[in-house]
Amino acid sequence: MSAIVEAKNISVEYITGDLRNIGLKEFVMRKFTRNYHVESFMAVNDVSFSIFQGDMLGIIGTNGAGKSTLLKVVTQIMRPSKGYVRVNGKVAALLELSSGFDGELNLKENAYLRGAMLGYTREFMDRKYPEILEFSGLKDFEQRPFKQLSSGMKSRIAFSIASMVEPEILILDEVLSVGDGAFREKSEAKMREIIRNGKATILVSHSIPQIRRMCNKVLWLNHGKQVAFGDATGICDEYEKYLKTGFLPGAE
């Protein structure tokens, strides 16, 4: 059986510093006065993992561990400075829920735009749209401009689109922590269905109980470095211990 997602020795060098929000004038001035500083750090440092059909991978780690950056590599938004990722299948990523939606457009237009961004055809969206609307439970808000919807509603429609469009690989970044209780249950059920259909999911979450409940594999990152990858239960135990004591396993 071949891997759905295979990441090998991925490193991402992240550039930061004065290059953001700088004008040409300012740039020339700082260059001239040797006051222009660009730093780089390893946001992801030598990480390897692979997931197979039906796997659900949870990525855990404290803030700034490189989780989101790693997901950006998997979705090919970013290119790794070292290593490679092989992805076999169509990816639907929910990296940040409200991103890519336009406040001026209504729900339907936004749904189509999102579908287009995820790489689907118009015919497919025509077929799936009623289902998406139904699942989100936002039928009454169909004609409203998006900016009038609450953030919970936005994430509901975002999740509905991403899961309804039958992705082979679903990538979720801190997505399930929004929405009300009822919808959260519904979305977890939906995700189990996606997993049952033989597709893979990657989930980033700070909720360890959720990871325990849903994932069979876990990747633990700390400051860009891979602490552990493997069976969910064992790593979750260690991670909870780390959160209490502040010691990485093997560091004592």
Next chain:
Amino acid sequence: MSTRRFLKSKIEQLKQNRFLFEELVKRDFTKKYKRTVLGMLWSVLGPLMTLSVMALVFTQFFGRSIDHYIIYLFCGNLLYGYFKESTNSGMSSLYNNAGIFSKVNVPKYMFLLSANVSSLINFGINLVILFVFCAIDGVAFTWKFVLLLYPIFCLVLFNIGMGLILSALFMMFRDMKYLYDIFTLLLMYLSAIFYSIDAYDIHKQYLFYLNPIYVYIRYFRKIILDGVIPKPTFHLLAAGYALLVLVIGGIIYKKKNYKFLYYI
């Protein structure tokens, strides 16, 4: 990789992304005109007002030596206006959609292309108005008008190329907008929109050909006002500028494609 293969794979990708393209165009349109008919009207009224003010002021100075001065002005304004609008919207297209391409894997040039479509449609509407003016002003319509498609096509490519360059620059330097405003203003005065270059001696006249916008404007005037097809070398010049800018833009885009993320 050869340019041809590069272009071919780009076209292939374009086909795959047709749906996205259509949706983006729809979005840009909805945002621009806010679903109003008046919104559309403004984009026509603007150029017409510029034209009437220019006609009012400059007919005294230049109108006597130039036949069909209104049409002469209109040609200049039309092409320059399209260039300015298209490149300005192209410049911010990448930055405005940073929230999308930093979260979803989409080909970034789609934002630029969709931004170009609405300015192209504007241009089309204004072109029709130009023909109406031509009819009123008694300009003879000939089959040669079909050739206007050539400079239009060149200018579309030129604008896309400029958009590629400018959108990348704007991602890196946020004050690009002001610098570019100054640049376009200077370019306007150098494009012989309201005056004729005949006042200069022949050597200086050739210097105007260094300005691509002037080349396209001149092509229009040759066909519409003189009824003359420009020389083959003139055609080459028009296409050359477009290709040159397009290639430079493509190289910058290709090189910076994965770096834009760091500038947000």
